Amino acid sequence: MKLTKKRLSGERMSTSTGEITESDRKLLDELRKRIHKELELVKEYDDDFSLMRWLIGWDRKIDVVVPKIKFSLRAIHALGLDQEDLSTLEKVAQKCDDCSVPLRYLPGSLIGLDHENNVVSLQMIGHLDAAGLMPATRNSDLYRMRIAESEGVMQIIRKMEKEQGKPLGTSVIFDLDGLSMVQIDLAALKVVTTMLSQLQEMFPDVIRKIFIVNTPTFIQVLWSMISPCLAKQTQQKVKILGNDWKQHLKENIGEEVLFERWGGTRKAETEYGNVRMGGKIPAELKYDPANDLPAEKLTKLNVSARSTTFVPITLEGNVPGRKLYWWWRLENNDINFSILRAAEGEEKVAEHDDDYMVHPKFKLQTDFVPEDGEVCAAEPGVYKFVFDNTHSKLRSKTVKYFIEVRNP
Structure with a gap:
């Protein structure tokens, strides 16, 4: 097998010193306008070299770049890595x-x-x-x-x-x-x-x-x-x-x-x-399955193939130190999991572009170890625990979950 290092046409900026062409400068301006909210969340990415990586990585197709960079910057912020x-x-x-x-x-x-x-x-x-x-x-x-x-x-x-x-x-x-x-x-x-x-x-x-x-x-x-x-x-x-x-x-x-x-x-x-x-x-x-939560504490949720389901948790008032804890297991295979705080008027849909990302979407399996964790939930609103099975063409997924509000 012979794998050699080749360079795609247009893969890099115009020179090794990072000179940016006039056409790329226009793309950068448009990209900044379309992701200005995300750049406010993670200001460190608002530089030409960082944004050019996105344009180059996705063949300068800005409609492809925008949703991907939005997810990434929101995820970095949700994980607290920008701090x-x-x-x-x-x-x-x-x-x-x-x-x-x-x-x-x-x-x-x-x-x-x-x-x-x-x-x-x-x-x-x-x-x-x-x-x-x-x-x-x-x-x-x-x-x-x-x-x-x-x-x-x-x-x-x-x-x-x-x-x-x-x-x-x-x-x-x-x-x-x-x-x-x-x-x-x-x-x-x-x-x-x-x-x-x-x-x-x-x-x-x-x-x-x-x-x-x-x-x-x-x-x-x-x-x-x-x-x-x-x-x-x-x-x-x-x-x-x-x-x-x-x-x-x-x-x-x-x-x-x-x-x-x-x-x-x-x-x-x-x-x-x-x-x-x-x-x-x-x-x-190694995780001991004897530490699983007892069945009587769990709620069963079925997520059909090619569909997304969510569990809404409504929190009232601003409560510093309040947290949301979760625990869940899949019966088999994998599922995408995320937590969002609903944008105003979007409480009844699983996901909306204006929702605030609390926990990034990861494709997870729990064959050996269940998923659990907690996030800060001081802000009031509807928190959506989203289980996304749209990647599965035929298989429905069964999730057994527990969610708890933990006040300080």
Whole structure:
């Protein structure tokens, strides 16, 4: 298999220094007008390089870009990431660690900047305990962690872009050393590919280079599983390296940022440096189904194929410290879940563009671990717990849920 790094026509701005053409400037002006409410929520994205990534990532089709960037900025705001200081790699790593204890066993780390000042991510896929991860953590925690990591990287990139006046991105190394077919858990793979698709929609045209090293003999099979969820631009940035991969990494990344294990000169106590190596998730971290809420507390909700259903919760008055708690399980498969506060006059519809996003929409499954959590609900209004099954053409979904208002 030969995957080479090609460049799509019009993929980048007119020069490597980020010069913006007159036609792109007009698109930027139109985009700003159409998403001005979202830019007020997350002001840090109101810069040319950030918005150009969206236009480039979606072939400058502004009608496609607008709903995607609206979702992304609302999601970043709903998760509170616009209020977080993620300005260093260390702060990003700490934020990811805080998301979930089992997710600390995910291998891979952000290790520094390459010689073009792109943020370098090194992922040790062969050390992933995929089968152990699924029974230990909520699907939504994986989304939150990866979105937090991506937004942290964007904070670092935006700061450097302002200083250097040129667009930057990420360089990604996937090290498949130790990977075997036995490790490929189909349930975990489905979650990961779904999450990757959402990350690409939320953070388009960020990746500059992808290097895959230590490839197993079944790389063709693995690529056929992963590649459909990757954007065309991303696929064309992938390079699968041969036995001389260390030399390629030194030339394209820089030996000073690479630890010895990857052919670099960066010193550390071990050849792996500070790269998280993953490992088997301890049995005590796995979720015990005995902790499920009792059946008598749960309400059953059927969501037909190709449809969306919601549970409205009406809250009166402004109550600082008030929260909404939820717990739910699906009988099988997956469903999109979100929480919205209804816009005035839109209380009886599941979703409306003017609704306020309280919890982003994630496609989730609960085969092993139920979904639960809480959000601040100080503001009065109708809070809509939305279960979206429009992606399913034939299967209806049954949700068993519990929702509780928690006053201070």
